[in-house]
Amino acid sequence: MSHDHDHDHHQPHPYQPDIEDKPFSERMVMTQAIAELIVEKGIVSADELRQQIELMDSREPGLGAKLVARTWVDPDFKARVLADVNKASAELGIDTGDIPIMAIENTEDVHNVVVCTLCSCYPRMLIGLPPDWYKSRAYRSRTVREPRKVLEEFGTTIPDDVEVRVHDSTADLRYIVLPARPAGTEGWSEDKLAELITRDSMIGVSLAKSPNTI
Amino acid sequence: MSTKKFNPGDSVRVREAYPPGHVRTPYFVRGCNGQIQQFVGSFANPEELAYGRDGKPEMQLYRVTFKQSDVWQGYQGPAADTLVIDIYEHWLEPIS
Amino acid sequence: MTLRRHHDMGGLDAGPVEDSEHDYAMWEKRVDAIVKVLSTPERKLLSTDELRRGIEELGPGVYDELNYYERWISSATNILLEKGVVSVDELGRKMAEIEARWTADRENLASETRS
Numbered sequence: 001m002s003h004d005h006d007h008d009h010h011q012p013h014p015y016q017p018d019i020e021d022k023p024f025s026e027r028m029v030m031t032q033a034i035a036e037l038i039v040e041k042g043i044v045s046a047d048e049l050r051q052q053i054e055l056m057d058s059r060e061p062g063l064g065a066k067l068v069a070r071t072w073v074d075p076d077f078k079a080r081v082l083a084d085v086n087k088a089s090a091e092l093g094i095d096t097g098d099i100p101i102m103a104i105e106n107t108e109d110v111h112n113v114v115v116c117t118l119c120s121c122y123p124r125m126l127i128g129l130p131p132d133w134y135k136s137r138a139y140r141s142r143t144v145r146e147p148r149k150v151l152e153e154f155g156t157t158i159p160d161d162v163e164v165r166v167h168d169s170t171a172d173l174r175y176i177v178l179p180a181r182p183a184g185t186e187g188w189s190e191d192k193l194a195e196l197i198t199r200d201s202m203i204g205v206s207l208a209k210s211p212n213t214i
Numbered sequence: 215m216s217t218k219k220f221n222p223g224d225s226v227r228v229r230e231a232y233p234p235g236h237v238r239t240p241y242f243v244r245g246c247n248g249q250i251q252q253f254v255g256s257f258a259n260p261e262e263l264a265y266g267r268d269g270k271p272e273m274q275l276y277r278v279t280f281k282q283s284d285v286w287q288g289y290q291g292p293a294a295d296t297l298v299i300d301i302y303e304h305w306l307e308p309i310s
Numbered sequence: 311m312t313l314r315r316h317h318d319m320g321g322l323d324a325g326p327v328e329d330s331e332h333d334y335a336m337w338e339k340r341v342d343a344i345v346k347v348l349s350t351p352e353r354k355l356l357s358t359d360e361l362r363r364g365i366e367e368l369g370p371g372v373y374d375e376l377n378y379y380e381r382w383i384s385s386a387t388n389i390l391l392e393k394g395v396v397s398v399d400e401l402g403r404k405m406a407e408i409e410a411r412w413t414a415d416r417e418n419l420a421s422e423t424r425s
Contacts (some may be wrong), residue, residue, distance in 0.1 A: 027380040028337045031385055033404040035340055037396050043355070044347045044369055052343035085375055100255075117240050117320030119362055120378070129342070131331035138324040144242065145321045148291050153327050166282075168320065170238045171275050171300035172257050204251040232313040234357035236363040241314045264363035266393075286321065 003157040049050045054141065056129065061199035063094050064127040064176055068202065069193040072181040085176060089126060096125040104167060106179040106204075109159045113151065113204030114175040115143040123174040127199060134203065138155075144168055179208040218274050224250045226278060226306040236264035243297070247309060248280040251298060259270055259302070271296045274303040316370040338379040345386055355395055359387050 033123050038044045059106035067089060081088040085101040103125045104112040116122065117140045122130040133139055141213045146163050150155070167175050179201040185193060188211075195214050200206035219227060230245040238260050253276055259268030282295040289295070334342075348356040364385030368376070376384060389398050 016281045025380070027376070027383050029405050029408050029412070030307050030340050030401075031337050031344070031379075031383045032408045033401055034383065034387055034390065036408070037400060037404055038348070039346070039387070041396075043353070048347055049340070049343050052346050053339045056339065056342060056346075072320055081365070104403070115320075117242075118238065118318060119365070129334060130377075133327050135329055136327060137319060137322075138327045141319045141322040141324040142327070144240075144297060146290060147295070150327055163296060164291065165295070166297050168240060168299045171239060171254070171260070171302070173254060175301055200316075207291065222369035230312075232311070232312065234315065236359060236366060237315075237318075240320045241312070241318045244312075262361045263357055265362060266357070269359075 016020075019145055034080050038214075041046070056124070059125055059128040060196075061127045061202065062137065063089075063092075063195065064094055064123070064199070064202050065192070065194040065197035066198045067176075068178055069190040071178055072185075073190055079180070080177075085126070087125075095184045099125065099174055100172065101126055101176055103176050103178050104165075106180045106207075107182070108180075110161070110163045111204065112165050112167060112177045113143065113147055113176075114169060114177060115140060116146055116169045117141070118170055120166075121169040121174055123176045123202075126176060129200060131199070151205060154200065156206050177204040181204075182208050182210050182213040218253055219274060220250045220253070220274075220306065220308070222250050222252050225309045226250060227309050228278075228301065229305050229307055236261055239301055240299065243280060243285060243299055243301075246280055247287050248284070248299075250306075251277040251279045254300060257302075260268040275300055276303065276306065278306070315366060316373055317366045335416050341379045341383045341386070348386070349388075355393065356389055357384055364389050364393060 120135040196209040256272040263269040282289045
């Protein structure tokens with residue numbers, strides 16, 4: 001099974017209408033019911049619900065890639081990112097909200113990978129909603145115990161002389177991995193560098209793409 | 215203002231208790247020895263927030279590092295591999 | 311004596327990580343939005359911690375049968391019922407209304423396609 005395709009730049013499928021070809025499920029009905037009731041009761045406006053959906057739609061891995069690319073070219077910005085991702089994101093016009101996000105840097109000596117064994121905590125306000133596999137039983141169970149094997153399934157091999165450090169985001173922090181800048185990218189613009197930074201590299205299951213792939 | 219019990223570098227053991235309820239200390243790390251990596255801050259207690267209570271007084275939260283070989287019997291990987299987990303102070307005991 | 315709760319799965323055996331992902335359906339985004347708007351500091355009708363606790367309380371069978379956002383809406387709904395934000399009666403009536411509406415819409419769509 002390969003993970004060599006990258007989901008960062010594909011066009012989203014059109015929103016499936018609520019009435020789908022398959023039968024609608026009880027929980028879809030429940031969702032619609034709750035949505036309508038809270039609007040009817042004046043607890044929330046329909047506009048606010050819609051705006052919240054649009055807000056989450058606006059968060060996607062490209063925002064994180066922008067952040068990481070700047071850390072590659074600007075050491076002072078990198079220091080600010082390592083100190084406080086939320087604050088540094090605001091410099092780029094990205095509002096990451098109240099939940100603190102911490103950046104963890106891949107180096108020559110340490111490779112970081114993030115998991116949430118208890119549920120699915122993820123830096124959503126920076127890079128959008130997590131992929132299904134991140135929330136799966138297999139990822140949540142195995143990554144803490146056999147990270148190198150899980151990384152292999154993603155096509156990533158970390159040499160034995162590099163420490164693999166697994167972060168289980170159990171509390172109020174979320175994590176974003178700062179992948180290492182690949183060799184052969186000297187002089188590249190931030191925009192071009194950002195194309196190498198995939199969502200998977202910011203979770204830590206992959207490295208940034210190498211320059212000869214784009 | 216509550217004070218921190220632990221400092222970076224301190225050796226700690228994760229308390230062995232197994233209550234039902236909304237606990238954010240994973241099962242697999244209870245009873246394990248680790249080291250305080252950093253103090254994160256004070257946060258309302260999620261165990262109480264989970265029942266609609268205010269979770270005060272706030273609890274101190276630490277990042278704790280564990281050697282994988284201390285957590286898993288027969289860990290398949292280099293000795294340097296680690297786990298870092300965010301754990302609340304009331305789940306940690308000092309070890310000398 | 312130790313008790314491992316069903317959701318607390320770190321370290322358990324499991325198969326390969328399947329490369330599954332999907333573009334989120336509208337109803338899923340709606341669940342996400344409902345939870346977010348109800349948990350604002352101004353409203354505090356639902357917190358992330360309550361939602362998680364509610365998911366953990368669904369129990370092993372249901373936890374595994376439902377998908378991610380099905381678990382979210384199940385938990386959120388239970389909590390809103392407990393708090394009396396919605397009543398069982400009005401929820402039941404609303405769900406029946408929606409089911410009827412969607413069924414009728416589907417039948418209309420089908421007959422339009424046929425004609």
